[in-house]
Amino acid sequence: MALMDNSERDLQKILYDGLNQHGFLFQERCAQILEHASTGWRLEAKEYPVSIASKDTRIDIVLRDAKMLASDSASVYAIVECKRVNTSYTRAWLFGKQSTLQIPLVVRLSGPVTANNPVPLGTLRYSQTEKVLDLGASLMSNWWLEIGRDNNKFKSSPQPIEEALTQVCIGLSGLAREQEVQQYKRIRTGQWKPMDTYFLPIVVTNAPLYCSDYKLRDVDLTSGTIPEDKVSFGPGTPQPVPWILVNYGASRSIIHENFYESVMDNTPKDLKEYHTRSIYVVSSANAAHDAKGLEDFFSKLHF
Secondary structure, eight states, X not given: OOOOOHHHXXXXXXXXXXXXXXXXXXXXXXXXXXXXXOSSEEEEEEEXXXXXTTEEEEEEEEEEEGGGTTOSSEEEEEEEEEEOOOTTTXXXXXXXXXXXXXXXXXXXXXXXXXXXXXXXXXXXXEEEOOTTGGGOOOEEOSOEEEEEEETTEEEEESHHHXXXXXXXXXXXXXXXXXXXXXXXXXXXXXXXXXXXEEEEEEEEESSOEEEOEEOGGGSOTTTSOOOGGGEXXXXXXXXXXXXXXEEEXXXXXXXXXXXXXXXXXOXXXXXXXXXXXXXXXXXXXXXXXXOHHHHHHHHHOOO
């Protein structure tokens, strides 16, 4: 490399810092791993544009289950949102108390039973499946925090994780809507055959993931806090987990509008399931060099 003067070195540093400030490199590296790894998933698209209601976005990575490509009855897509954190400031993503329930709710797009009896666009509805539980992910309660230090000042906020979960929900809804429209086109032209399409939302981050374990009876109602000796973040010392499962309450503004056409319930208790998106959060923090963490997760993410 040719020697640089001060001005050129300054420009080099500015360009280098700008390159590393955002998450583009992280996203491209994740896509490269998933494209070439033998996980049973096929890379369909990167930066894929979708729309839901008045929201336009791009899905970082769209994968399709290659094992299901020959299936005449089902197709499975993974919607992947890549969320890089600045490890100089962020130490961890912390998730709430573990639950014993580990059955993810999977969004399924189902059309009419036969092409001879079409309906105006199929409807989105849920199916509960235990077929992905080989992942062994713990299901967390509905809170999460990004935790770290900035200039030696402690900081914590749910917002960065909330934004990632919202973004992947918008991507899922947009892709599901697009698939629905395309299926209806095939119905009208007589090219359609009955097939269920499933959508799995996933957030990949370089942040280490931790789970908290505590008993609610130990929470002080006066201060709203818990004694340090009454909570743990792993067996003994804090231990990161490779991935977890979050049941995220998605608001109607980021849910496909046709999803509610088949919903007849009217109480919050009954309707909660229809708002729930089961989202896998996967950490690449332990796989920076050999990528085995991502490969291991996606190798197990199959029906």
